[in-house]
Amino acid sequence: MARKITKAIFPVAGLGTRFLPATKSVPKEIMTLVDRPLVQYAIDEARAAGITEFIFVTSRGKSALEDYFDHNHILEQELKAKGKTDLLETLNATNMESGAIAYIRQHKALGLGHAVWCARRLIGDEPFAVMLPDDVIAADKPCLQQMVEAYQETGGNMVAAMEVPHEKTQSYGVLDVGENIGSVVRTRGMVEKPKSEDAPSNLAVIGRYILGPSVLYNLNQKKKGSGGEIQLTDAIAEDIGNGVPVFGYKFEGQRFDCGSKSGFLQATVAYALSREDLRDDLREYIHEVISSDKAAQ
Numbered sequence: 159m160a161r162k163i164t165k166a167i168f169p170v171a172g173l174g175t176r177f178l179p180a181t182k183s184v185p186k187e188i189m190t191l192v193d194r195p196l197v198q199y200a201i202d203e204a205r206a207a208g209i210t211e212f213i214f215v216t217s218r219g220k221s222a223l224e225d226y227f228d229h230n231h232i233l234e235q236e237l238k239a240k241g242k243t244d245l246l247e248t249l250n251a252t253n254m255e256s257g258a259i260a261y262i263r264q265h266k267a268l269g270l271g272h273a274v275w276c277a278r279r280l281i282g283d284e285p286f287a288v289m290l291p292d293d294v295i296a297a298d299k300p301c302l303q304q305m306v307e308a309y310q311e312t313g314g315n316m317v318a319a320m321e322v323p324h325e326k327t328q329s330y331g332v333l334d335v336g337e338n339i340g341s342v343v344r345t346r347g348m349v350e351k352p353k354s355e356d357a358p359s360n361l362a363v364i365g366r367y368i369l370g371p372s373v374l375y376n377l378n379q380k381k382k383g384s385g386g387e388i389q390l391t392d393a394i395a396e397d398i399g400n401g402v403p404v405f406g407y408k409f410e411g412q413r414f415d416c417g418s419k420s421g422f423l424q425a426t427v428a429y430a431l432s433r434e435d436l437r438d439d440l441r442e443y444i445h446e447v448i449s450s451d452k453a454a455q
């Protein structure tokens with residue numbers, strides 16, 4: 159039986175250039191999807207999967223993210239005094255236990271692999287999860303929980319995988335698929351951002367991982383990969399050569415790429431439509447806009 163996963167790394171030190179100018183002062187991870195910052199969706203998913211230690215790899219300009227996790231006592235008192243129990247509950251659900259969150263700095267954006275490596279001392283010698291908050295996954299059973307359950311059977315390393323159109327492989331790490339075992343595939347290799355003609359499959363890695371400490375040892379070598387960055391995919395793929403299996407997990411659910419503008423907008427519409435308090439108005443508005451074929455002024 160594989161070891162229990164209690165720690166998750168959240169690499170949030172990227173520059174977020176696709177959302178400039180907003181990301182000049184607002185970290186991408188606290189941009190709001192309806193009324194909750196992206197990072198809250200990731201935290202809730204991690205908690206559902208049994209994570210109790212949350213390690214954020216941050217960088218300059220991310221202090222708003224750290225503040226978000228502080229308890230806001232003045233606001234709590236105010237809501238209590240006014241009898242706004244619903245809002246108080248909403249607020250309390252976001253409070254984190256003291257000591258549950260740790261922040262590590264990545265001093266330079268050298269790549270996702272480097273960001274994960276920065277957390278190595280807090281991980282030690284145990285398996286851990288990695289979650290990219292800009293991948294938001296709507297699912298009945300949260301994605302990381304699905305993976306943790308599958309990982310109990312497989313061990314090794316596991317990455318969340320989904321099929322993408324062939325012409326889009328260049329935006330992802332792509333799996334070289336060996337054996338197919340239902341929702342789990344055993345991989346022979348992984349390639350970061352291959353052109354469609356070079357891609358070994360159209361099964362792409364997205365931002366959820368369960369990794370063993372051997373990946374951190376591989377990252378020690380700080381090898382640069384695609385785009386001159388230290389790639390997490392390369393360090394995971396290296397494990398295959400060392401005899402540690404790597405599995406792709408085809409999760410149930412819909413993934414939104416909230417690191418891109420169109421993905422963020424789609425997620426906003428999808429999450430708003432799933433909310434009872436917003437659904438009717440929004441549906442009516444969308445219908446009106448589409449039928450009159452007019453963009454909002």
Ligand code: UTP
Binds near residue numbers: 169186264267272292
């Ligand atoms: P992205 O590739 O989305 O890069 O990183 P980015 O900087 O966030 O955004 P763009 O492309 O400039 O718009 C994927 C994840 O890896 C983290 C990011 O914060 C994001 O969660 N990352 C990336 C780091 O923590 N450090 C890095 O050096 C690179």
